[in-house]
Amino acid sequence: MNKKGSVFNRIQHHKSLLIPIALFFVFFSVYFIISGQLQASGAFDEFDVLFEMDTPRAIEDMVVLREDHSRTRVHPLYVMMVNPVGAALARLVGDEVLVVRILNSALGALGVALAFAFFTRYGRSAFDATILASLFGVTASQFFISAIPDTISLSVVSLILLYSLFLSSVKEKNIRHLPWFLAGLFTLGVTTTNFAQAGILFFIANLNAHSNKRIGRSILHSALYGLAVLMAGAALALLQKAIYPTTALFFLPQSFTGELGYASPLIFEQPRMVLSYLVRTFMLINIAAPAPRFFEIPGLQNPGVTFAASSDYSLIGWSALALWVGLMLFCAGKILSKKQNLIFFIGIGVCLAFNFLLHSFYGVTPTRIELFLYTGNLTFLVMTPLAETFLPKWDNVFRILLLALLVMLAINNYQAMQAIIQVMGR
Numbered sequence: 573m574n575k576k577g578s579v580f581n582r583i584q585h586h587k588s589l590l591i592p593i594a595l596f597f598v599f600f601s602v603y604f605i606i607s608g609q610l611q612a613s614g615a616f617d618e619f620d621v622l623f624e625m626d627t628p629r630a631i632e633d634m635v636v637l638r639e640d641h642s643r644t645r646v647h648p649l650y651v652m653m654v655n656p657v658g659a660a661l662a663r664l665v666g667d668e669v670l671v672v673r674i675l676n677s678a679l680g681a682l683g684v685a686l687a688f689a690f691f692t693r694y695g696r697s698a699f700d701a702t703i704l705a706s707l708f709g710v711t712a713s714q715f716f717i718s719a720i721p722d723t724i725s726l727s728v729v730s731l732i733l734l735y736s737l738f739l740s741s742v743k744e745k746n747i748r749h750l751p752w753f754l755a756g757l758f759t760l761g762v763t764t765t766n767f768a769q770a771g772i773l774f775f776i777a778n779l780n781a782h783s784n785k786r787i788g789r790s791i792l793h794s795a796l797y798g799l800a801v802l803m804a805g806a807a808l809a810l811l812q813k814a815i816y817p818t819t820a821l822f823f824l825p826q827s828f829t830g831e832l833g834y835a836s837p838l839i840f841e842q843p844r845m846v847l848s849y850l851v852r853t854f855m856l857i858n859i860a861a862p863a864p865r866f867f868e869i870p871g872l873q874n875p876g877v878t879f880a881a882s883s884d885y886s887l888i889g890w891s892a893l894a895l896w897v898g899l900m901l902f903c904a905g906k907i908l909s910k911k912q913n914l915i916f917f918i919g920i921g922v923c924l925a926f927n928f929l930l931h932s933f934y935g936v937t938p939t940r941i942e943l944f945l946y947t948g949n950l951t952f953l954v955m956t957p958l959a960e961t962f963l964p965k966w967d968n969v970f971r972i973l974l975l976a977l978l979v980m981l982a983i984n985n986y987q988a989m990q991a992i993i994q995v996m997g998r
Contacts, residue, residue, distance in 0.1 A: 591698055592685035592705075599709045600681035603718040606989060607673040610719060613996035614874055616669065621874045621996075622720055624942045630721045634658040634675055635668045637816070644812070645820035645827035647723050648805055649761030652812040654726065672721045679725035680718020684709040686732040687952065693739055694913075694959045700967075703974050708955055710982040712861035712879075713947035716989065724948035727766060730758040732952055734770055735920070741777040742916045749797075752777075756801040761808070764822055765930060766949060769923045771798050776919040831934075839932040846936060849880070850928055850943070855954060858947035860885070860892045860981055861988035866995055877992050880942050886987070892980035895973060903957035912960065924953050 610616060619626045632639040633651050635658040641651045654675065661671045687708045691701035708714055717724040734755045741747055752774055760767035775794040779787065806823050813819050820827055839846045863884040866875040885893065907917050927950050935943055961970045 588692065588698065591702055592688045595688055595702065595705055595709070596678075596681045596685040598681075599684045599718070600677050602709075603677035603680045603715075604673060606715075606719040607677055607721075609993045610996070611669055611673065613993050615992070615996045616721065618872050618874050620869065621872060621876050622992075623716075623878060623944045624876075625720060625722050625945050627721055630723060631669060631672045633723070634672045634721065635662040639818065641816050641819045643723075643820075644809070645822050645824075645830055646764050647762060648764060648809050648822035649812060650723050650726065651816050651819055652808065653761060655816070676721045676725050677718055679729055680714060681709075683714060683718070683725065683728040683732055683952075686729060686736070690732060690736045690739070690956075691959055693736060696959055696962075700962065700971065703971065703978065704955075704958055707958070707974060707978045707981070708952060710978060710985060711859050711951055711955070712981075712985045712988065713858040713944075713951040715985045716861070716944075717948045719989070722945070723762060724945065727759075727762045728948045728952065730755075730762045731766060731769065731949065734759055734773065735952065735956065738773040738777055738919055739913075739916055742780055742913070742919070745781045747774075747778055747781050752797065753801060753804075756797065757804055757808075760801055760805045763949070765934075767798075767801065768926055768930075770801070772922050772926060773919050776915065776922070780915050834935055835933050836936045837933070838936050846932060850931060852883075853879075853943045854928065854931075854947060854950045856893060856896075857944060858951045858954070859896050860889050861985050862889065864988055864992050864995075874996055877995070878942055879944050886984065888980050889984040892977060892984055895977045895980070899961060899973065899977070900954075900957060903960045906960050906963075907957060917957065920953055920956050924950065927953070 615622055616627045616631065619628055621627075626643075629640075629643060633641055633643065633647075634654050637655065637659050641655075644651055658671055658675055661674070662668045665671055684705050688701050688705035691704045692698060696704065709718075714728065717728070737751055737755050741752075752770075756767060756770040756774070759770045771794060774797050775790055778793050779790040782789065802823070806821075809819070809821050809823070813821060857879050862879055862882040863886075864877045864879060865882045866877055869876045906912070907914065927946075931943055931946060935946055958974070961974065963970065
């Protein structure tokens, strides 16, 4: 009996390792091939053509030792995290863009593998977690940011790790300070504003773990947590500047004032327009991409591409959106009615609200709103309720629905990407 149990446990252990490894290699291959097509089209050569992404800057941050790394004012430790490996590989391989494509595609695939780990930790079977992780991997957000070099692919990895830690802390009603410290430092190091999510989730997890204590105690613990992470981040930023002199220090006032140019009070002037676009971008376009729109940018060879001005979907796209919305409404109803993992979803909801509030002002311009490049900070948040999709005796029905959604999203988003590649390659 013990031997049978031991064999079964070994099989389960190997399965838990082999599936995420397989997911990693499958999605790495897909992202890497697509990134090669984009590179061949010249899409990586100019700033702002792909959803206002500064792709040439991201390439330099990843692999060039002596370059302008000033965007560290909002990505505080990104260069120190990525550049040593990237620069070393670039010298070894002799092709900077190839190395960047490998790194960015690997980070995107790692996000999919971590999504599998999250859903299994949540309680889903290996098969169901594979479907859900694959579904995340083919969303428009994850598909595009994993093929286009930028800081967002690493940001996704840091956030999924953060949500997984929050889930474990809520389930165990326990705060493990070292993992929380590292998770907070990771999110801060990649993108400054994402550290707010770490602070929000730490506070809720702390309150959940010490429900017999007053709320003031949790506020104090959260303040100390934030202070510890910020001090460590500042120390590492100083070290990074000693190694890379052109990096910016995120904690200096000029770093904040430099970002004011990306802020806008448009929400007060046209609230309905801004809010509708926030919902459309962060809840729909990031899942299923519409047909891209193109526009001329003075002085640039390639046209700009945007989803902001488009609501054109094929039959497959509309079907995918309808199924996605239906599944999300079902999941939301199930969570609210059964109150399963309610504390976890309260944390997720507050983080989602924070991102909506942030981007009501940041990244919104009077001339053109292009929020798609920020979707990596929200897409996995939006997808987490899908862990509650299933019902007893109806599991296979929901599996079929999720697989149908997976296929439709893969086709729809691949077609949108190919439309961009064809236009850029002209």
